[in-house]
Amino acid sequence: MLLIKIFLEFCKIGIIAFGGGNAIFPILHREVVESLHWISEQDFLYMVSIAETTPGPIGMNLSTFIGYRLARFPGAIIATLGYDFLPFLIMLFVAITVVRLQENKIYQRFLSAVMVVVLVLLMRAVYLMAVGGFHDFRPYVLSLIAFIAFMKFKKLNPIYLLIICGVIGMICF
Amino acid sequence: MKDKNPLKIIFELFSIFFYVAIFTVGGGVAMVPVLERIMVGKKRYLSDKEFIETFSIAQILPGSLMINMATFTGYKIAKFLGALFCCIAITIPPLTIITLIAMFYGKFIEFTLVKKLMLGILAGVVGEVSGITLNMFRKTKFNTFKIILLLFSFLLMFVLRVNPIYIVIIGALLGILLGKGD
Numbered sequence: 278m279l280l281i282k283i284f285l286e287f288c289k290i291g292i293i294a295f296g297g298g299n300a301i302f303p304i305l306h307r308e309v310v311e312s313l314h315w316i317s318e319q320d321f322l323y324m325v326s327i328a329e330t331t332p333g334p335i336g337m338n339l340s341t342f343i344g345y346r347l348a349r350f351p352g353a354i355i356a357t358l359g360y361d362f363l364p365f366l367i368m369l370f371v372a373i374t375v376v377r378l379q380e381n382k383i384y385q386r387f388l389s390a391v392m393v394v395v396l397v398l399l400m401r402a403v404y405l406m407a408v409g410g411f412h413d414f415r416p417y418v419l420s421l422i423a424f425i426a427f428m429k430f431k432k433l434n435p436i437y438l439l440i441i442c443g444v445i446g447m448i449c450f
Numbered sequence: 451m452k453d454k455n456p457l458k459i460i461f462e463l464f465s466i467f468f469y470v471a472i473f474t475v476g477g478g479v480a481m482v483p484v485l486e487r488i489m490v491g492k493k494r495y496l497s498d499k500e501f502i503e504t505f506s507i508a509q510i511l512p513g514s515l516m517i518n519m520a521t522f523t524g525y526k527i528a529k530f531l532g533a534l535f536c537c538i539a540i541t542i543p544p545l546t547i548i549t550l551i552a553m554f555y556g557k558f559i560e561f562t563l564v565k566k567l568m569l570g571i572l573a574g575v576v577g578e579v580s581g582i583t584l585n586m587f588r589k590t591k592f593n594t595f596k597i598i599l600l601l602f603s604f605l606l607m608f609v610l611r612v613n614p615i616y617i618v619i620i621g622a623l624l625g626i627l628l629g630k631g632d
Contacts, residue, residue, distance in 0.1 A: 375503075
């Protein structure tokens with residue numbers, strides 16, 4: 278029964294995660310700490326600090342963590358699946374529709390405007406990552422170097438660049 | 451890509467997304483530069499325009515960007531099974547890592563070297579996402595409408611601090627009513 282409840286709750290959380298990242302914290306806090314009492318305030322803060330620096334969507338990380346605390350491995354898996362479930366269905370439906378809309382005039386107008394707005398959303402993402410994660414000037418310098426390397430070496434695998442940045446971080450930060 | 455065995459394509463998509471998911475630090479947007487270089491540059495699964503379309507649609511719908519992008523890209527290239535396996539692929543690495551952290555609760559974050567490694571990667575992500583933003587900017591064919599829309603969205607986002615959902619809705623409506631669709 279608990280597993281079903283976990284699944285449904287994280288279905289809900291998965292769908293309200295818009296634009297990703299930190300926007301989800303207040304909503305998640307209200308759900309799992311204040312109304313359901315699934316984890317304590319302290320654990321929540323601990324998890325937020327970890328989720329920001331581990332791979333994967335922050336909301337998914339929180340779901341996995343809370344699921345594990347509630348019901349061990351099955352809980353972690355069920356919570357994560359719940360988190361994935363509705364976005365997956367919605368995107369699937371949208372993808373099926375959009376593939377057929379390529380010649381539609383209204384869709385073309387919609388898309389060309391949205392592509393412009395998305396540029397601003399990307400600027401916001403960069404801004405939020407830097408302001409939320411960097412606490413002195415050194416990461417900014419490293420970011421600038423990564424930016425130049427990314428633009429200059431088109432053949433360089435961006436993942437190798439990230440690994441190099443990680444190693445520099447271990448040595449210099 | 452038509453000459454390839456569909457199972458082989460799905461397997462390749464699975465490995466790409468699995469590999470990308472391991473390095474997605476700081477939220478789903480970190481996967482965008484990496485995916486662009488692999489899907490558009492190296493493997494030529496998607497054209498420039500298709501990639502930006504995928505990213506734009508994934509960004510404006512509810513749900514996390516990573517899941518949305520994996521589902522959409524997977525469907526575009528290999529229909530339902532592509533979508534399903536891309537989604538599974540991006541879920542496994544974070545699921546495994548966080549489960550391990552939850553098991554060793556309290557012992558992980560104190561490990562300073564890991565924090566420094568992650569901060570270094572995050573700095574790299576910020577640099578790469580700035581780069582991809584600039585690239586997309588250059589590839590946009592700007593006309594008067596788009597320039598005004600860009601400045602207007604920027605104003606709403608950073609000065610008036612409007613919720614991004616509304617900015618997307620306003621932009622989309624303006625585009626449908628006034629845009630040219632090129």
